[in-house]
Amino acid sequence: MNKQFKLSDYSLTFSTRVKASELCDKLRQFVLTLDDNDNLFIDFSDVEAVSYSFFDQLLSELLELESSLKKDITITGLSANITSVIDKSLKHRSYQYKPTRSERTLLYQA
Amino acid sequence: MTVMEVKLTAPSNFKRIKQLDSLYVPRIQRLSPLDQVIIDLSKITFIKPLGVIGILTLIERLTQLENGMPNIELICPENKEVIDYLVKIDFINALETLCDWDIPDDIEVIGKKLKPVIPITRFSDANDIEIIANQMQEIFHTELMGLSTLLQPCHVVYSELAINAVEHANSNGGFVLAQQFEYHDGSRLEISVGDCGIGIHKSLKQNKIMKGKFKSDREAIMSTLSGGLSRINDPHRGYGLYWVKEELGDSPNRSLTLRSGNGYVIIYTGNRPYSAKCKSFPGTIAHVVIPCG
Numbered sequence: 594m595n596k597q598f599k600l601s602d603y604s605l606t607f608s609t610r611v612k613a614s615e616l617c618d619k620l621r622q623f624v625l626t627l628d629d630n631d632n633l634f635i636d637f638s639d640v641e642a643v644s645y646s647f648f649d650q651l652l653s654e655l656l657e658l659e660s661s662l663k664k665d666i667t668i669t670g671l672s673a674n675i676t677s678v679i680d681k682s683l684k685h686r687s688y689q690y691k692p693t694r695s696e697r698t699l700l701y702q703a
Numbered sequence: 704m705t706v707m708e709v710k711l712t713a714p715s716n717f718k719r720i721k722q723l724d725s726l727y728v729p730r731i732q733r734l735s736p737l738d739q740v741i742i743d744l745s746k747i748t749f750i751k752p753l754g755v756i757g758i759l760t761l762i763e764r765l766t767q768l769e770n771g772m773p774n775i776e777l778i779c780p781e782n783k784e785v786i787d788y789l790v791k792i793d794f795i796n797a798l799e800t801l802c803d804w805d806i807p808d809d810i811e812v813i814g815k816k817l818k819p820v821i822p823i824t825r826f827s828d829a830n831d832i833e834i835i836a837n838q839m840q841e842i843f844h845t846e847l848m849g850l851s852t853l854l855q856p857c858h859v860v861y862s863e864l865a866i867n868a869v870e871h872a873n874s875n876g877g878f879v880l881a882q883q884f885e886y887h888d889g890s891r892l893e894i895s896v897g898d899c900g901i902g903i904h905k906s907l908k909q910n911k912i913m914k915g916k917f918k919s920d921r922e923a924i925m926s927t928l929s930g931g932l933s934r935i936n937d938p939h940r941g942y943g944l945y946w947v948k949e950e951l952g953d954s955p956n957r958s959l960t961l962r963s964g965n966g967y968v969i970i971y972t973g974n975r976p977y978s979a980k981c982k983s984f985p986g987t988i989a990h991v992v993i994p995c996g
Binding site for chain 1: 829830832833836837839840851852854855858859861862863865866939942943946949
């Protein structure tokens, strides 16, 4: 099953690294509810603005989580407005989207 | 002991970063509660967000001096439209947290519609930054309908500048003011963020590997715009100002102005950055202009 962690449940804008860490704490709680076969989706639908600092921190913690979970983490629901921030942040850390899926899926090191 | 009186006169048309030189306080560290600083706003006929944020930043610095706060006298603008403007952008509320100001009893609300994108707001931590960002998003859905594509760049600009003030300036935060202006050649959003902290150069010098790296404040400012320089020794940190510069992109007529210590840098999209020396001013002031059309 696909399990969604919806960011817009918490806010429509995200600015700080502190906020990213708080969200990741909630995400770690959320993953405890996942079964082995569940896929984890981080859903950005309805999110209107994110900062680079926020996403860089989120990305750093997602990568740690991903390696500990041994489970794909997929980012979905990106609006055109924030895609640029996320693309540049991924590139900055030398990461990109995994090309094997139709969605903007898992991050892997280029 | 000699009592010192410093009189500062704000310029009439207060719209350029270099004009903050008019608020230069010599030997600011030596001021004591016996001394007096007079900030004369009486001649102002027009003031941009960077001027307003500069005044607040200076006053906040004066309230934090080691020897104690000097007596601050603020002379009110004579121009009623300027007073009206300062009321509407919450300048008076922001001042109340810093010093007394005898505002005239007969302030008239002129009635000209003016709704700042972000009125003058003090932020001191990450939670404040998030709250202000949410308020800005709401304004884009009400007062600024039709400009929704500018929310993301404005959000990046505000967030990264405010984060720098909170995380790197040793300043207990700072002030922000964002406003839409109508000019003869179109509408522009202008965002100013300021803090009265240690400034960019001193912040970088907290990182041992940066000591002695820069000859001047303006060289330090220019270098931070390339990214990867931070007081924190982490290869992924130190990109806030770089991202702000990137957000300007290739879009015409966008600009970023930074003043810190005794240097300032101005970047207009499509042009080489201009940097110059100026009089020393507390903390860091940033000003970004984004055309609406």
